[in-house]
Amino acid sequence: MKKFINDPADVVAEALAGLAAAHPDDLRVDVSEQYIARADAPRGGKVALVSGGGSGHEPLHGGFVGTGMLDAACPGEVFTSPVPDQILAATKAVDGGAGVVHVVKNYTGDVMNFQLAAELAADEGIAVETVLVDDDVAVENSTWTAGRRGTGATLLVEKIAGARAEEGGKLAEVAAIGREVNTASASFAYALTAGTTPAAGRPGFDLPEDEIEVGVGIHGEPGRRREKLRPARELVRSALDAILEAKPVNDGDQVIVLVNGLGGTPLLELYLVYGEVATVLAERGVRVARRLVGNYVTSLDMAGMSLTVTRVTDEMIRLWDAPVRTPGLRWGA
Template sequence: MKKLINDPKNVVDEAARGIEAAHGDLVDVFYDPIYIVRKGAPVQGKVALVSGGGSGHEPLHGGFVGFGMLDAAVPGPVFTSPTPDPIVAATKAVDGGAGVLHIVKNYTGDVLNFETAADLASADDIEVRSVIINDDVAVKDSLYTAGRRGVAGTVLVEKIAGASAERLDDLETVTRIAQKVNDQTRSMGVALTPCVVPHAGEPSFTLADDEIEIGIGIHGEPGRERIKLEPADAIVDRLLGPILEDLPFASGDKVLLFVNGMGGTPQIELYIVFRRAAEVLKEKGVEVTRSLVGNFVTSLEMQGASITVLKLDDELTELWDAPVQTAALRWGR
């Protein structure tokens, strides 16, 4: 294992201290328990957005804390859900009196711990709603989930719901919009290599040099099939086909196309993937009106990518375009 770390037990804490040092103008970081909040939180009269989950997916979620997106992020150990205590602490820290929305990826530990935290916060008279993200079309159930997994579509939910909250929509409206984004988003990924969890010190799974895993999860969970390496266009077609069939997407639709790197994939390869995905969508009469390309929901150093397609309308497009200022996503300010 070659990693730029010190003690594997201190990876999350030291990374959080790095976030604090680099982005102290945007966030405040608390350590006992550990959570990250937007600078100046709570914002009175504004619905607060809280998300989180296992670390190792950076910049998700701490990189998306700030104006127009999350009010708080709760990092757990690498690939392991945070316990309810820091989720409750973060929820209380950002409650501005208008309620709190928990944005939760559909992994069993995340769902259970956020549910417990919501119950505890409600006992302190904080109104909490939750939206469960389950955009992955690859598999219905996995080692980590009941139902579909929450993957890169989480970023789109956080951005668009964050814009709704920033314009001071009420909790019911922000929750409706978050759920709408999730309902209209589909994703699927591929792994070219495994990743190494720091405390494990060895690859989380094995792939031969000429193999790839279609439909991989962001923790290295198995996908739909393991096949021999193919050219990029053929891989994109394998990913995009199930995505377009699942919603389904149709000629005349306007969409946001999001190509996400899994952590170890060069940007040049992500643009090759985006090019082919855009071609296929155009052939089907689907218009790409918004785009995002880069490493936003990673799996440590895994080589691979995911494709996410969100069906847009005027409401969602306006909220996507709204200003945002976070460490990992910013425009319009």
């Protein structure tokens, strides 16, 4: 294994220290409790958003903390759920009296630990609503999941619900639009190679030189099947078939598209992929209102990419366009 690290056991803590040093004005990092918060939290009267999950998916979630998106993020160890005490500490730190929304990707450990933290927070008088993200339509159940996995749509949920909270939305309203975004979203991913965790020191799975994993998860969980590598235009078409079968989009509907790299795929390829996506969606009469191309919900150094399509209302587009100022996503601020 070759990585820019010191001791594999210290990677997450040291990366957190680096994130804190890199964003001294915007973020406040509690290294002992292991959470990242907006520097101006808690904001009185504002609904707070807290997310988290295993590390290794950066910029998700810590890179999405800031104005217009998350109030706090709880990074677990690499590919490991954050613990309830950590989530509780973050929830208490950013609660401004208007309640807290937990954005939780659907993995068994995450769901259990966020639920426990929500109960503990309720005991302390903090109202918590949970938005579960389960957008990955490749498989119904998976290695660490009952039901569908939460992947790329997490970014859209956090951005759109975060904007609603920033403009003064109430707890129920912020949670409701977050759930609507998840319901309107579908994702599908391909892996060309596996990512390597610092602890294991070798790729999470083996894949022959000419094969790909179709429908891979963001921890390298198996998808639908393996197959021979095909041209990008065919892979895009197959992924969009799966996405639009699971979540149909009607002629004239508007969507936001995320072409997401899983960490080791160059931007040159991601833009090429977006060109293919635009072609296929245009053929089908789907209007792409907004799109984002880059590495946002990653799996360490995995060469791979995911597509997310979210059918959006004008209200969701308005919230998508609202100013956001985070390390990983920024515009209008």
